[in-house]
Amino acid sequence: MAHLxxxxxxxxxxxxxxxxxAHFGYYYSGADAETTLARNKAAYDRLLIRPKILVDVSRVTTETTILGQKISTPICVAPTAFQGMAHEDGEKATARACAFAKTVYCMATYSNTSIEDAYKAAQAASKDGDPMHWFQLYVETDRDGTKKLVQRAEKAGYKALVITVDRPRLGRRLADLRNAFKLPRHLTLANFIDPNFIDPNALNRTGAGAYAGGAIDASLSWSDIAWFKSITRLPILIKGVFRSDDARLAVEHGVDGIIVSNHGGRQLDGCPATVS
Amino acid sequence: MAHLxxxxxxxxxxxxxxxxxAHFGYYYSGADAETTLARNKAAYDRLLIRPKILVDVSRVTTETTILGQKISTPICVAPTAFQGMAHEDGEKATARACAFAKTVYCMATYSNTSIEDAYKAAQAASKDGDPMHWFQLYVETDRDGTKKLVQRAEKAGYKALVITVDRPRLGRRLADLRNAFKLPRHLTLANFIDPNFIDPNALNRTGAGAYAGGAIDASLSWSDIAWFKSITRLPILIKGVFRSDDARLAVEHGVDGIIVSNHGGRQLDGCPATVS
Amino acid sequence: MAHLxxxxxxxxxxxxxxxxxAHFGYYYSGADAETTLARNKAAYDRLLIRPKILVDVSRVTTETTILGQKISTPICVAPTAFQGMAHEDGEKATARACAFAKTVYCMATYSNTSIEDAYKAAQAASKDGDPMHWFQLYVETDRDGTKKLVQRAEKAGYKALVITVDRPRLGRRLADLRNAFKLPRHLTLANFIDPNFIDPNALNRTGAGAYAGGAIDASLSWSDIAWFKSITRLPILIKGVFRSDDARLAVEHGVDGIIVSNHGGRQLDGCPATVS
Amino acid sequence: MAHLxxxxxxxxxxxxxxxxxAHFGYYYSGADAETTLARNKAAYDRLLIRPKILVDVSRVTTETTILGQKISTPICVAPTAFQGMAHEDGEKATARACAFAKTVYCMATYSNTSIEDAYKAAQAASKDGDPMHWFQLYVETDRDGTKKLVQRAEKAGYKALVITVDRPRLGRRLADLRNAFKLPRHLTLANFIDPNFIDPNALNRTGAGAYAGGAIDASLSWSDIAWFKSITRLPILIKGVFRSDDARLAVEHGVDGIIVSNHGGRQLDGCPATVS
Incomplete structure (x- = not known):
């Protein structure tokens, strides 16, 4: 780089x-014609800030709380899969950075680091050894495997469970199709091959199979929330909400929080921008 | 191609x-300054989809019905002329594909395959030998010839008659003017030279003459609908409607369906987008 | 040209x-940042046409009337100066074409052909020898010279007087400033050097001087309309109106017609588009 | 240059x-993604002018008054820092030009010419030796140094004090970060090293230190207006207002004028355009 x-x-x-x-394409691209991806960016540019003047701002802070936990900034890090393609430290690096900055890192199901390893890395980088990280969950048809993932996350120390609800089918990302994207050989879906939690079915799905999303449970519905509450004491958030009627349903079903998101424009092209 | x-x-x-x-230009271009063509595309990009979440979608289908017939998807194939310039199979290939996919193919008057040959090709490709294809009609000043076309379509097995009503004059497509477009010598207006239906006037029009649209009947009006109902038992649709008052007139005149269309921006530049 | x-x-x-x-720049450019020029074009692209279908259009015509005269099309030709730079026939060619097409040509004060020569050329090209052409007038501080121009136009056969009212100062056209535009030596302001109407003051202004607009009367106001009515029996139109209150004033002062125009975006940049 | x-x-x-x-970047760039900079320009292009016609404009003037002083045009020159990078005469050249044109030049705190030198240059260029220039003030935590600056400006002859209120922190201009911008060695923050007003703390801040804005008082608030009124008889304007509630507060605190501004898009990216 010519400059920083x-x-x-x-x-x-x-x-x-x-x-x-192929790796850049995986990180960069949105679904189909990327109209939602473009809308996400354009919507930010339309936001207007109208600050007040002549207010004493010599002592201000961006500190706030989320789910009752204090964080240093209202900016948290969303779950993104396969971070090992960007750097050999993968999810560990992001987990450490968020712990150091005292904000939430949401660890992805499809990570190249295991749930446990990412959390341990974060603990080492945090001042109090207690990072306020969350775990993002893709619910699979194999509910027993899903239950194990949730309980591993709770045991490892994660502070909330974030259930992705906008991916009954995988978004059609043209860049990945054109590049015939698959996970590089040296990387794994680490959460499915952890030696302590061997799941033979999961092993078969490692790589392109898992990416194809065949194991995601398309029948997931509001009635499943009760089951999640029965298998974990973690607060439950759902990610991928953008209708007000769905937000009301979330409250009615006892969800602890919602994350408004169109999956970065990677799932259903044609959605409105997240910030609108 | 570097990729599929x-x-x-x-x-x-x-x-x-x-x-x-010249062939690409014929397929690609809209009329005049192509503002309507551009509007057609831009209007799609403005459509917003706001799906509901946490609904069981493990068993969903895109099946629907049109004119009482079951189709596998709400997407049908509109009539386009001169498909022989794209592939030697021409309209037969499209007819086969639609029959195989169980959706409607609307066969064009100005095709390089005859009404009968396209339908037979579709039958061979369909599972039940009964493709739900329609026939698109340009009404000519020679009403007797027009009547023969309609009755050939009915006899061949087509399920509906689609009368184009937005082309009293041919749209002025600059690409075709610049390329001095004419049908390649090895292709014909197959519906006008079918050995069983020789029409000496039609033969004279084969090629550039027909393209110039000189034979299209600019006097076509609502009162002609009754005549069409007298010569065929096929349901009658009109294609090229985009005003609500015209839609009401269509109902009053006993039309069985309307197709909202600005002819892909190829006829009158300045029209609103079809999807708006 | 590769094609017509x-x-x-x-x-x-x-x-x-x-x-x-420099000549292309003179014809092409608008004033200042050309926002009005761009608006003029963009406004046309926003116009929507919503034609009715199934109406007998086998016998239609674009014929209409303007100021009581029958013309073949509602499109007339606006006055543009210095047409000699585009072709050696200059204004004569345009006058002939409009006479032949039976529509109005509005002859400009700053033409490279004299009032009389342009009209004679038009007569030769028209079928009835009576072209319905108008004369566009820049009102100068030398009112006597202005009176002579008006009376020459009336005597030559022009059918209306079009007074430009949006040019108290010449628009600042950057292309002309950059090109240091001046009329080529072989061309003249023909209306000011006609041998029958020698005006020594006018002669001094021929060329760059006239272009600079120094002689235009910036004090021109509504009260002058009465004077024009006293020196000619031609109907009087004013060109350069785009406010409804000014249109009402025009009626009150007995003007026979108004031409809504922002001077092609060449005068005051920042005006709305003419068609809006 | 190929042309003027x-x-x-x-x-x-x-x-x-x-x-x-690096110098062009300093003058040119706005803060962050420059959305506000782009908005400032686009907002001008959206302004519409709708002049009335046929009004006598032979004797018109752009003269107006501001703070009771007569100026030749409603266009004044806003304060901009570090003009020495553009020309060796720096602020003196701009001060002279404005004095000659009889309009207001607002001299910046962070100038490469001292308050006194710029004013003397302006006096020499003006016809009456009394330029109507203003002084722009950045309020520093060192209030004693700030007081000295204000009193020097009043003594030198400036006609108003313009307090910048939209810079509690310096805007993040990416071009400057990429260019690692710093003031060239041969230039100084002239107001802080004037031999008559040596301020040892200020000297330390000369150059990059001052640019970093560490000395600006982020606690500046409405209650400080009273203090400024106690140390100067100059009228007080505040620059950087764009909310109507803040404009009302300005009146309530006895401010003599407000300057609506988003700092040329150089401070807080995301603000609305100044002209809107």
Whole structure:
């Protein structure tokens, strides 16, 4: 790089230079014609800030709380899969950074680091050894395997369970189709091959099979929330909400929080922008 | 191609590479300044989808019915002329594909395959030998010839008659003017030279003459609907409606269905987008 | 040209190729940042046409009347100066074409052909020897010279007087400033050097001086309309109106017609588009 | 330059050619993603002018008054720092030009010319030796130094004090970060090293330190207006207002004028355009 990156666009340009095209494409692209991806960006540019003047701002802070936990900034890190393609430390690096910055890192089901390893890395980087990280869950047809994942996350120390609800089918990302994307050989779906939790079915799905999303449970519905509450004491959030009627249903079903999201424009192209 | 086509844009790019410019121009271009063509595309990008979450979608189908017939998807194939320029199988290939996919193919008057041959090809490709295809009709000043076309379509097995009503004059497509477009010598207006239905006037019009639209009847009006009902038992649809008052008139005149369309932006530039 | 021009854009591209940059710039450019020029074009693209279908259009005509005269099309030709830079026939060619097509040509004060010569050329090209052409007038501080121009136009046969009212100062056209535009030596302001109407003051203004607009009367106001009515029996139109209150004032002052125009975006940049 | 500059864009292009990239970047860029900078420009293009016609404009003037002083045009020159990077005369040249044109120049705190030198230069260029210039003030935590600056400006002859209120923190301008911008060695923060007003703390801040804005008082608030009124008889304006509630507060606190501004899009990206 000719100069240090100063903004997200700089990092993106750098990634474009140093990553293999198929990996950059996986991180970068949205579903189909990427109209939702474009809407997500454009919607931010339309937001207006109208600050008040002549207010004493010599002692201000961005500290806030989320689910009752104090965080240093209202910006948290959303779950993203396969971080091992960007750096050999993968999810551990992100988990450490968030722990150090005292904000929430949401660990993904499809990570190249195991639930336990990512949390331990975060503990080592945090000042109090108690990172406020969450675990993102893809619910599979194999409910027993799903239950094990949830209980591993709770045992490892995660503070909340984030259930993704906008992926009954995998979004059709043209870049991945064009690049015939598959996980590089040296990387694994670490949560499914942890030696302590061998799941032979899961092993078969490692790699392109898992990516194809065949194991995701398309029958997931509101009535399943009760089951999740029966298998974990963690607060439950659902991720992928953007209708007000669904937000009301979430309250009615005892969900502890919702994450408004269109999956970064990667799932259903044609959705409105998340920030709108 | 460096990779398999994944979306319509990919097919368009491929066509641009492999087709002669004049043929690509014929398929690609809209009328005049192509503002309507651009509007058609932009209007799709503005559509918003707001799906509900946590609904069991493990057993869903895109099956629906149209004119009482069951089709596998709500997407049908609109009539387009001169498909022989894209592939030697021409309209037969499209007819077969639609029959195989169990959806409607609307066969065009100005096809390079005859009404009968296209239907037979579709029958061979369908599971039940009964493709639910329709026939698109340009009404000519020679009403007797027009009547013969309609009755041939009915006899061949087509399930509906689609009368194009937005072409009293041919749209002025600049690409065709610039390319001095004419049908390649090896292709014919097959419906006008079928050996069983020789029409000497029609033969004279084969090629550029027919393209110029000189034979289209500009006096076509609502009162003609009754005549069409007297010459065929097929349900009658009109194609090229986009005003609500015209939709009401269609009902009053006993039309069985309307197709909202601005002719893909190829007829009157300045029209609103079809989907709006 | 690789192909015949099929639309205005094609002619513009052709002009760009064959004209000296300073001449193309004079014809092409708008005032200042050309926001009004861009608005004029964009406003046309936003217009929607919603035609009715199934109406007998076998006998239709674009014929209409303007100021009581029958014309073959509602499209007339606006006054543009210095047509001699585009072709050696200059205004005569345009006058002939409009006479032949039976529509109005509005002859400009700052033409390279005299009032009389342009009208005679039009007469020769028209079928009835009576072209329905109008004369566009820039009102100068020398009211006596202005009176002579008006009376010459009336005597020559012009059917209406079009007074430009949106040019108290000349628009600031950056292309002309950059090109240090001046009329080529072989061309003249023909209306000011006609041998029968020698005006020594006018002669001094021929060329760059006249272009600079120093002689235009910036004090022109509504009260002057009465004076024009006293010196000519021609109907009087004013060109450059785009406020409804000014349109009402025009009626009150006995003007026979108004031409809504922002001078093609060449005068005051920042005006709304003419068609809006 | 191939031709003389005819508009602001021409000057900008020229500057891009002749200035070192880091200096051009300092003048050119806005904060962060420059959405506010882009909005500022786009908002001007949306403004519509709808002039009345046929009004006598032979004797018109752009003269107006501001704070009771007569100026030749409603366009004044806003404060901009570090003008020495553009020309060796720096702020003196701008001060002279404004004095000659009889309009307001607002001299910046962070200038490369001292308060006194700029005013003397302006006096020499004005016809009456009394330029109506203003002084822009950044309020620092060192209130004693700030008081000295205000009193120097009043003594030098400035006609108003303009307090910047939208910079509790310096805007994050990516171009400056990428260029590692710092003031060239031969230039100084002239107001802080004037031999008559040596301020040892200020001296330490000369250069990059001052640019980093560490000395700006982030606790500045409405209650400080009273203090400014106690140390100067100059009228007080505040610059950086764009909320109507803040404008009302300004009146209540006895401010003599407000300058609506988003700092040219250089401070808080995301603000609305100044002209909206």
């Amino acid at each position: 990156p100063t903004c997200l666009d700089d990092f993106e340009k750098h990634a474009w230079k140093v990553l293999p095209p | 086509p994944t979306c319509l844009d990919d097919f368009e790019k491929h066509a641009w590479k492999v087709l002669p410019p | 021009p099929t639309c205005l854009d094609d002619f513009e591209k052709h002009a760009w190729k064959v004209l000296p940059p | 500059p005819t508009c602001l864009d021409d000057f900008e292009k020229h500057a891009w050619k002749v200035l070192p990239p």
